[in-house]
Amino acid sequence: MKVLILGYELPPIGGGTGQALLRLVEEWKRFPETEIEVWTARPPKGFSRDLPEGVIVREFRCLKKRIHFWRGIEQFILLWRCWRETLGDSPPPDVVLVWGGWPLGLLLLGRIGRFPSVVALRGSDVPGFNARTSGGIWRMLAGKVWERASAVTANSPALAALAMRTAPDLQIEIIPNGVNFHPPLPSEEETPERENWPTDRPIRILSVNRLIRRKRVEMLIQAVAQLPREWRDRVEVRIIGEGPEEHRLRVAVRELALQNQVEFLGEVPSSEMSNHYQGSDFFVLASSAEGLSNALLEAMAFGLPCFHATPTGFEEIDDVTVQFRSAQSLSKKLLHHLEHSRRAFLRGQACREVAQKQTWRRAAERYDALLRRTEERC
Template sequence: MGGVEIVTHYMAKELSILGHEVHIVTSEEITERDEDFSDDMFSDNKFYVHRLHLPFMTVISHNSILKSMLFIFTAFMEVRKIRPDIIHAQNFMPSIPAYLSKIFFNIPYAICVHTEKFNLTGWGIVLPLFLKKYWPSLPYIKHSDMIFALTDNARLEVQKYLNKNSITVPNGVDLDLFKSDQLESVAQSDIPKIACISRLEKGKGIECALHAMRLIVKRYPNSKLIIIGDGLIRQELENLTNSLGIKKNVEFIGEVPNYDIPKYLASVNIYLLTSFREGFSMSLLEAMAFGLPVISTPVGIAQYILNGCNNGYLVPIRDPHAICEAVVKITENPEIKVMFSKNSAEKAKEYSWSKIIKQYEKGYYKIIYRDSGDIW
């Protein structure tokens, strides 16, 4: 289950707790990794998952235009049956069936942008880069009732490139699952034990973590780096690990269910984010909630959190030496380590899902009761 799916789960859960009837419409099939987010885990009958079974999936590619068209049609037909008061579209593709539902059934909709720098990459067939100057005129953008952005940077991009005002609402974190019970063990450790949680793909900077680890091992021979996640370049990264001579210090865990993440975070004392570009890193919030000092590149929300709450070090992109220096500073200065750890745990409390969901709820009410002066 990816980041957007996890976010959707928690949003639905919290909205259901607040008394709303919530329907998730998705084309994703449930897998063994998703058993902690099973469709029947709520007993209050206000949380429903509608899994779309797209035809011809055995003969079309995963990212094909045909699959997108099938999703748009089947999602629209499912919404036709549900007839909700409002639609929340996670990213741009679901905004098309949401737009059609507004045209035919007068159902308002909001879009949540889960990425930054979409102006550099576009968004598939929905926001093609070569039609960039026409993005504000695309009907599913133009007629959206509200756009949510996860960060202020994304909000400014929406305003500049989509010509739409938006509201910043960050992701949240499950404070029941990710608890800061490890503060004492983090403070006492004098050997760097580092965690990276990331898809293994270009642009995530995991190779920089490996090069940094080669430097760290020279100073701390028993140091450890665990890498949680999987992806297309895993074998390439494992080969690099071997060539750098740090195989015994690095462990590739692979992809694990979200509920298993805490046991791995409990085994480390530093969290490392090496991405070249990032929107809102959920793994960063989860590590903070666990009370871990953070080392991160200045991407997405990380630069604002680290600058604002003093819970770690920002390092330049593609700079293994800076990562190594930050690890040494944290490891050899117990007072700094304790301060970073406490600040991480305290800051994470601001992002509890029970608080974040009320910001979304407020936005929904503003849309539904747009003519009323009592809301917002």
């Protein structure tokens, strides 16, 4: 089976959408009967791309300037160059996988829409998820793309429910993300039930995301500022990621006099992320909209008590994590777990048990089966 993947983001470009596609492709190379070709954006100058062997990647120049932010002109150029490529005489694919329905999903409205296709909804491609793509015209275009596709998937029930506000009759298959890191399970001797927090280092709260408005990292900063001083002085917030909101967030840290409590680490290579998860005590994701966050699953896999603002729709995940709606509620829930370290430890262990079931191998198998069914049916 020859699969053409239209993926506008692939590392180093983008965040979770690109990382998820990379993990999926890495698993697919172990499927000898599946041949993969990926069309994606060329990284800006100064950035390289490490890809698995045996995967064909076509990079299209689109004047990309920033790896974590898309301008409208960049999306248009990428769409136009990919559309021109569809007019050529290259061997046709057996099936098309659109990884993120916007912008490359629009290609299904043209010549490439003749082939069997699956649209994988990832988050920002769903109207209502991102303010930039939530107006009437976006809903109309999204509806037409989804209608043209042979099948549609989403990475969480919550994202599927959001998509159905645009297309109420849409049939959506839920295929969750896997976990990028599966640390070995420690023995009981290595993980004694924690009665007290460490005294030789701060209590670390980790945040991993693009620094954009939708991620609402300022909510975490405000929550820490509201902690009682005896706990606030013991806490250290580590923020991993880059983006246009960084300056505003740094200003907020200064205004709240939290320079000693908040550290911006910038972009961190995937190879170093396990050290940050292992060295942390809590994980917080304050995003106003999320599909199924890769970082959330990774933090769960490392046994961190996880706090997030948006339910995933997966009952098993939402039952072991902590949800909050405001900086005040986050501060209260953090304080409760700070004051009850053993309860925090047990919650982290429950998160680990749930995350251990999520693998990219399983996700790849489900996508492979869906693509084969789609090819046979069409």
